[in-house]
Structures are given as structure tokens and as C-alpha cells.
Amino acid sequence: MHIFYTPDIHSQTSSHTLPEEESKHCVRVMRLTTSDRIMLIDGRGGRYIAEIVDPHPKHTLLNIVSFSQDEPRQGKIHLVVAPTKNIDRYEWFLEKATEIGLDEITPIICEHSERKAVKLDRLAKVLIAAMKQSKQSFLPQLNQVTKLSDFLNTETSDKCFIAHCEEDSKSYINEKLSAGENAMILIGPEGDFSSQEIAIALDKGYVPISLGSSRLRTETAAVVACIEVALINR
């Protein structure tokens, strides 16, 4: 069944009108018509079966037939990753992490970051497309771009990890994280974190982790970390 992302509906909604772009996609592209059924997801775990009442290319009217709420994932993962110089690699990571299971993402700017800005609306589109494509109902939370120095001052109850590349006695995530525990993982830019950034994170109680012996690109490290947490909670 075709899936549409409709963040503005809720469990009590009985009828809904698709906005112009999605109405056009529904009627002109997918050629759906009266009494055809589609699935709506609200990005918060809600799934709605909807029946087309009026297949209009600009404002298709739907009747909500049923609603179900997916259980939120246990053991959430918040990835705090420096945007890559080539933003395609970052968008690729967002797509993959969403497919695998991502709850929250914060782009951070570090001392060695070559890229200091990202287009959040563009990243949001990637997350939505990946959520729909992988038939999930929870949209990862995309946070504002934040300076690492500021981010390290925020409070969290998550287990905090930092995947830096300097020589250090590191653990593997599965040695420090149990199923059901929330994880927050810092991944640095191409030039890695600065020694000072690492020192501050360790001082804040971040646990240094190794993602394996091979040297991984930023976006690869982020996906490996995401998969490791997913495996712990599988």
C-alpha cells in the first residue's frame, strides 16, 4: 500500500485532505482514485489506513478507516555527527541510519570541521523519504546544527560515547551498552576531533569507543555505530 507522510494528523482525525504536492502525486503519478486505500504515517508511530473519497489533483479528500500506534523502539540512539565536507555522504548516512533505526540526529560543528553549515530542510527530506521507503512510522528527530563546545554542555540521561581516532584505551559499544539503554554517540569530522575537544568530552564522562581496527570515514563510522546499537537491541 502506498505510504504518505502526514505529520499534521492525529488518532482522532476522521477525514484528511492531502496537500497539493501529495494530492498530485497520489492522483496523477500513482493514478489512485475513489475508494483506493493508502497508508498515512504521522512520524510519531501512528499508522492510518485511509480511503480516497475525492481524488483531486490539488486537494484529495481522504476518509480515515483505521488507526494503529506502533510501539516506540526500546534503546534509542542519538547520533551526534559532524557534517562531511561532501554533503552527499552525510545525506547517505542519514538515509542508511534511518533505514537501520535512528531516533535523533544532531549535526555538530567541530574545530576541524570543513563544513560549518547544512540545509536542514534538505536533510529532513532525506529522513522522510528513508522512513517511508523502509516502511517505518517514526521520523528521526533532526536537531539544529550545534557547536560541539555548546553541545557538550547540554544535559542528558543517555549513555554518552565518543568515537575519536586518537590512540586511547577504548571499549566496544556492546561492552558498555545494554539492550534498552539509550545511547548518544559523537562522531567527528574528516580531521577528527581536536585533542582539546576529546579531553573535554572525556572530562564530561563520555566513554571513548572503538568501531573496529580499520580506518572509517565519518559517515561510515556513523552507520557502523548505528548498526552496533541496533544489534544490541535486536
Added chain:
Amino acid sequence: MHIFYTPDIHSQTSSHTLPEEESKHCVRVMRLTTSDRIMLIDGRGGRYIAEIVDPHPKHTLLNIVSFSQDEPRQGKIHLVVAPTKNIDRYEWFLEKATEIGLDEITPIICEHSERKAVKLDRLAKVLIAAMKQSKQSFLPQLNQVTKLSDFLNTETSDKCFIAHCEEDSKSYINEKLSAGENAMILIGPEGDFSSQEIAIALDKGYVPISLGSSRLRTETAAVVACIEVALINR
């Protein structure tokens, strides 16, 4: 130290001349000159420290200073993956799998494959670039494109797995594979394997595996499988 891929040298080589393209890269792009040192890798685990004797843009002469042989990875992984419709996704998977740890790759053509051909030389370039970038010394073996029906008739001593999407009682790789064991994993095209292909594979003793509850794209499934095996052997 800058790394060059030189498959034609061996442990006894005392001097070597870089071919035109790499000589140009070495002298014109990297601006290296007499007595500068570079690392040569042969793709078979051999690492060579070489000193530039004659920095010529077309035939740079090197003196091999030292040689060391890396230990081959224990618990090899052979990924047998249907090329994706969009070949960029396949090349992305090859890059990531090489970074993480890939030993052998066979592109397979299945009943539901939309893409029936790939440019092997282009895929080889991706593998070489990823090997150099991740500072590894073993180049994954790239096999000819093979029909799945033919591939399933080949003999192997590897533990064989198939990651299909049909409902089935599946295991996780780490329930069926121990550290040090070689794994061969089949990943199907966008349309999944056909029921007949799955039946034949199971009949041949392939173990059906699950890569998690979420629906993964072909290239994502291949990377997840690669990481799972890497974690088992970590």
C-alpha cells in the same frame, strides 16, 4: 605517508617504476621529490616503504626500502549481491564494505534483477580507492558477474547464508557463524529473490538469515551483513 597501489611488485622487488598516471600524481599533484618516501601496497597484504630516486612525471623511479606482510583476516566474508538498479548505490556499498572489511564480492543476476550488467573495471576502481583510503593492504577479490542459478551450482566450504525477504523462520548471522569461520552471504535485488531461487538456495543448504526487523534496501542489507560478520570476528 602517501599510498600507491602497485599490484605488480613482490617481496623481492628492490626498485620499482611508477606507471605514467601514478608518476604524474606523485610528482605533479603531490609534489613529491627525490628522497621523499611513499608506501606501496600490492593488494595481497604486502606493504612497501619506497624512496623516490628519480621523480619523473611519466616514470618515477623508486627504491624499495622495506617490506612487511600483513596477516590475512580470519573469518573471511564473501558477499554475493545483485547489482542495484542505480549503480551508484552498488558502488557506495562496495566502498563501505571495503572500509569495514570485505574479502570477496560476486555480482549476481537474479530473476528479478532490473540491472543485468555492470562495468567491472569501474567497480574495481571503487575497491582500490576504498582500500587505499582506509589504509588496508588487501584488495577484495571482484568476481565476474554470474547468474544466480549458475552460482548456486558452485562448490564452497564457506558457511552459506541467504538474506531473502519472504516470511520464514530465520536466524541472525551471529547465531550461525563463529569467529574465524568464512561466510558467504547472498543478497537479492530490489524485487528480492524469486520463490524458486529461494527454494533452490535452501535446498543447497543456504541458511536463511534476518538482518533485523526493518526493511532494508539491497545495498544497506549488504553493508549490515558485512558489519555483522566484522563484529563476530572483531
